[in-house]
Amino acid sequence: MPVSKDRLAEIDAISDGEIDTSDISELDEQFFATAKLVLLPGTSREAVKRAYGLARRGG
Numbered sequence: 928m929p930v931s932k933d934r935l936a937e938i939d940a941i942s943d944g945e946i947d948t949s950d951i952s953e954l955d956e957q958f959f960a961t962a963k964l965v966l967l968p969g970t971s972r973e974a975v976k977r978a979y980g981l982a983r984r985g986g
Contacts, residue, residue: 930938966975975981 964975966972
């Protein structure tokens, strides 16, 4: 279902503190021990590294 630009703006205006995450369990070491990164087609590992500030700098 498409989301309108107005609704996206409303969602964007919600602060992190206003989001109720009480029904989401904490991720533990077991989760991260078996987690795998899945990239969408056309997404490079370098793009992910740049997005998270992990790309090598200067050559």
